[in-house]
Amino acid sequence: MIQQIYPSVTHPFQFELNKDFHFAAAHYIPAEAAGQCSQMHGHTYFANITIAGNELDETGFLVNFSLIKKLIHDRFDHTLLNNDSQFDQHDASRFPTSEIIARTICNLVQEYLDTTANRPACIQVFLRETPTSYVIFRPKAGVSYEC
Incomplete structure (x- = not known):
């Protein structure tokens, strides 16, 4: 993994x-205005998910690290994202x-x-x-940290 400082x-x-x-x-982005991105292509996406809270669970975790990875990695790895119901x-x-992928990840994690x-x-x-392009998704301010 790349060691990195996030906003x-x-x-x-x-x-x-x-x-x-x-x-x-x-x-692929199914819109002519997307240019080359309208053609199917692949990426190795790198994600960082930030979760916060005041209470720990019965095992002393805020949430188990492996569960967060499993929610997203197992669902999206080696797939055509366009085929996913989200x-x-x-x-x-x-x-x-x-x-929208970042927003979807947030929603899926929050649902769990x-x-x-x-x-x-x-x-x-x-x-x-x-390597040169990323997005950040945060829930809207004042919405009680809901995605």
Whole structure:
């Protein structure tokens, strides 16, 4: 893994967890305006997920690192993202762009976190698509850290 400093999120929580992982996936943006990105191509995406909370679970974790990786890696690694139910070929707000992939990762992680007793929050997803291009998704300010 690349050791890297990520933009930080100001938050009121006592604990902050960051999980780095990567996954290889293909995608295309089904819009002529996307230029070359409208053709199927692949990336090795690098993600960092930031989770924060005040309460630890019964094992002393905010959340188990391996569960966060499993949620995303097992779902998206070596897939065509366009085929996943989270993305839609006819709705630009659900095309598999880096921005929307990052938002989707946040939503999937938060859905899981909402089922836990300590209910931490996914407060940032950093998603690198290429060595020179990345996006950051954070839940909207004032929305109680919901994605």
